[in-house]
Amino acid sequence: MAVVSRYVVALHILSWIAQKTEDNNNFVTSDRIAESVNTSPVFIRRILKSLHNANLVIVQHGGTTPGWQLARHADSITLRDVYEAVVEKPLFELHHSPPNPKCLIGNGIQPALNPILTKSELAMKHELEQVTVSSLLHDTLAKNPQS
Template sequence: MSANSRLTIAAHALTWIGLYQRRGHEVATSEQIATSVNTNPVVIRRLLAELRKGGLADSRRGAGAGWMLSRDLADITLLDVYEAVEPGLIFALHRSTPDPGCVVGERIGGVMTAIYGEIEATLRKELARTTLEDVLRDILQAA
């Protein structure tokens, strides 16, 4: 299994847009953002569409088309970004029902659900503590 990079790419795109806007630009094109992320602009457009649905980005069409933040970087947490691009649970149970006649098969679902619930609560708490302003600050300090 490979790790999912959607949260990282979404945070990258939004942070880049925020910095670009601070430097006096009103909107950023998906091509510009894709250059920073080093991916195809179509990937960025699809991701930004999800971020728009999540209330984190907005777009302008026609002349001067592009993307902008819907809120300040300081008002967007990593949890906000995560919820916009990764709806649903982190972990899943079996796709088919395990053998109910087996002691493990009968009880594994309930046990794993409790463990996964604790992990998810911890993840959400940690993501909520960090804003994209924090991310940008750390990026600029590291430069």
Template sequence: MSANSRLTVAFHLMTWLANKQLNNIEWIPSEQMATSVNTNAVFIRRILSLLKKAKLVLVQHGGNHAGWKLARKASDILLLEVFEAVESKPLFDMHHSILNPACHIAQGIQPALQDVYIDVENSIKRELSQKTVADLLNRTLNGR
């Protein structure tokens, strides 16, 4: 199993746009962002469309000023908002197979894990609600 990198890419894009905002540069083409992430611009636009739907970024089509920018100041965008924009499913999932009904562990593991998973996800959300995109940019630029 491989981990999903959508959230990491979304944080990367938001931080990149925050840096451009800090330098008074607006309307960045997705191709430029794709170069930073070293991936396809189509993948970048998919992530950006999720962020747009959550009203975290704005898009402008055509002309000299086509591209993307933050919808608000980076200091006003919580990392939790980015998380909620791109992660529509729970972070953890249960078995995809039918468990052995004769095994006591198999019968009790899912309810036990459900409580653990809820606690972990709530902890993650609590942490993300205390940090902004500006905080992430600051840590990125300062190597921390």
């Protein structure tokens, strides 16, 4: 699955957990999350593992209420936090193999593109930093005619 899709699924997961556990201290199972995302619980657990490694969710094994919960309030988790948790590569990558250095374009394209792509990714991250999971949840519920 594309990195961007993993990111969107991660946002879905965190919004769903925030909505389900907002007023209590319950844990939710990956099976229940998978129903909302309409995908496999195994795939959900893979993304949850990345979110757990970034300290965005906590897991409880066994006991009376196994499952997942946000590690901190949804107001303090930015979309950039989530992006950095699940996206392992830069947004833009240069050629996988070096272009021809004898070519006028091949020799100069990477040095020309690098600052543009770096600035673009930083701008995107700055925008993601301005939005929290809580505000995404609020906007999601506001746009849903069922709520």
